[in-house]
Amino acid sequence: xxxxxxxxxxxxxxxxxxxxxxxxxxxxxxxxxxxxxxxxxxxxxxxxxxxxxxxxxxxxxxxxxxxxxxxxxxxxxxxxxxxxxxxxxxxxxxxxxxxxxxxxxxxxxxxxxxxxxxxxxxxxxxxxxxxxxxxxxxxxxxxxxxxxxxxxxxxxxxxxxxxxxxxxxxxxxxxxxxxxxxxxxxxxxxxxxxxxxxxxxxxxxxxxxxxxxxxxxxxxxxxxxxxxxxxxxxxxxxxxxxxxxxxxxxxxxxxxxxxxxxxxxxxxxxxxxxxxxxxxxxxxxxxxxxxxxxxxxxxxxxxxxxxxxxxxxxxxxxxxxxxxxxxxxxxxxxxxxxxxxxxxxxxxxxxxxxxxxxxxxxxxxxxxxxxxxxxxxxxxxxxxxxxxxxxxxxxxxxxxxxxxxxxxxxxxxxxxxxxxxxxxxxxxxxxxxxxxxxxxx
Ligand code: GLU
Numbered sequence: 261x262x263x264x265x266x267x268x269x270x271x272x273x274x275x276x277x278x279x280x281x282x283x284x285x286x287x288x289x290x291x292x293x294x295x296x297x298x299x300x301x302x303x304x305x306x307x308x309x310x311x312x313x314x315x316x317x318x319x320x321x322x323x324x325x326x327x328x329x330x331x332x333x334x335x336x337x338x339x340x341x342x343x344x345x346x347x348x349x350x351x352x353x354x355x356x357x358x359x360x361x362x363x364x365x366x367x368x369x370x371x372x373x374x375x376x377x378x379x380x381x382x383x384x385x386x387x388x389x390x391x392x393x394x395x396x397x398x399x400x401x402x403x404x405x406x407x408x409x410x411x412x413x414x415x416x417x418x419x420x421x422x423x424x425x426x427x428x429x430x431x432x433x434x435x436x437x438x439x440x441x442x443x444x445x446x447x448x449x450x451x452x453x454x455x456x457x458x459x460x461x462x463x464x465x466x467x468x469x470x471x472x473x474x475x476x477x478x479x480x481x482x483x484x485x486x487x488x489x490x491x492x493x494x495x496x497x498x499x500x501x502x503x504x505x506x507x508x509x510x511x512x513x514x515x516x517x518x519x520x521x522x523x524x525x526x527x528x529x530x531x532x533x534x535x536x537x538x539x540x541x542x543x544x545x546x547x548x549x550x551x552x553x554x555x556x557x558x559x560x561x562x563x564x565x566x567x568x569x570x571x572x573x574x575x576x577x578x579x580x581x582x583x584x585x586x587x588x589x590x591x592x593x594x595x596x597x598x599x600x601x602x603x604x605x606x607x608x609x610x611x612x613x614x615x616x617x618x619x620x621x622x623x624x625x626x627x628x629x630x631x632x633x634x635x636x637x638x639x640x641x642x643x644x645x646x647x648x649x650x651x652x653x654x655x656x657x658x659x660x661x662x663x664x665x666x667x668x669x670x671x672x673x674x675x676x677x678x679x680x681x682x683x684x685x686x687x688x689x690x691x692x693x694x695x696x697x698x699x700x701x
Contacts, residue, residue, distance in 0.1 A: 292684035301701035317401035336362035336378040339694035343379030346420025358529040367687035368625035412445035419449040424631025437557040444642040448635035457638035459653035461620035467630015484508035489569035492578035494546040524563030577601030585609035600624035623680040
């Protein structure tokens with residue numbers, strides 16, 4: 261299963277001219293630094309990563325030629341615990357995107373109050389065009405470079421866009437070979453039975469819906485009457501659609517990237533999409549077969565159509581820079597809630613419009629924290645070498661996500677803050693306190 265999102269939507273996003281995810285993450289941070297009246301030392305320290313690694317991975321390709329791949333690891337902050345965050349494989353990966361994602365991981369681990377910091381990694385490559393053997397060589401090469409700067413008590417990687425449990429196991433194997441130890445807590449998102457946790461695959465999508473369930477109560481909406489439009493059909497969206505339907509809601513569309521046409525499409529069915537049926541016609545990157553979808557009664561609409569659907573809830577579960585100043589006005593007047601399954605889907609410009617229109621937002625690093633929370637549970641299980649039943653994992657996840665959500669919504673209400681700002685206030689304050697207690701500033 262590919263983690264996080266349908267790959268192609270990102271391609272569009274990553275290419276978008278003028279958009280820089282790191283500048284966006286910094287501007288969000290600067291805004292909350294003003295609210296918290298942080299001093300210059302705290303601002304200067306937290307608006308940039310603590311450490312960065314940029315490197316080249318040589319890989320002998322299947323045709324015998326050697327090709328070079330650029331790799332990154334950014335460790336934003338480890339005041340609250342080892343750095344934590346995924347490794348993305350993407351043809352348009354940039355170090356600024358990795359920096360932004362590392363910073364968002366710091367806030368994500370903090371807002372759900374797990375003892376981990378923030379990091380992110382990436383490799384510029386397109387798994388669509390790489391064999392399994394070539395991908396394995398990239399994974400092993402990444403670890404060979406980073407082996408001394410990552411580890412269970414330093415920095416713990418995980419899957420992200422276009423990486424999956426098999427990549428995590430290759431990385432673990434290389435790490436253990438280099439160090440001559442067994443260290444299953446070094447990496448998370450491993451296959452179940454090889455140190456992975458039950459529930460990890462579902463965790464991010466389910467976590468989004470746990471927070472949506474709580475938000476709907478606050479908005480006085482019953483899930484049974486609720487209609488939602490989803491962007492993406494990767495790991496997050498697939499499970500978010502499932503649980504949203506289980507709590508009684510109706511999903512009217514998902515979207516996915518078409519590798520052949522090099523663009524995305526929205527798949528809509530007015531009586532609701534069926535994720536299991538769609539999965540049967542979806543490739544391993546989350547790409548849905550258009551012709552087969554038509555036969556199953558889906559309308560094939562332009563990629564951006566998900567945003568203008570008549571729905572109560574929007575779930576952007578693809579990539580950064582999806583709800584922007586250019587398209588935010590197309591959001592239907594019925595929409596009451598935006599639940600950000602992706603990292604950084606909404607730009608600050610679009611936020612202004614959402615605020616004006618009184619649309620409730622569950623911000624990304626809160627809404628999609630279920631993945632890393634379950635990664636934390638996976639590490640705990642690996643450390644004690646005792647694995648929980650799926651219900652136990654998902655029950656603990658629900659408790660953790662729900663209490664994080666309630667703390668943020670309580671802060672938003674009491675301090676009259678936009679939900680994103682409230683989440684930032686809680687998360688940044690905890691990290692600042694940790695740095696201060698350690699005597700860093
Ligand atoms: N890549 C996921 C995220 O962005 C999960 C990270 C993890 O499990 O460490 O939250």
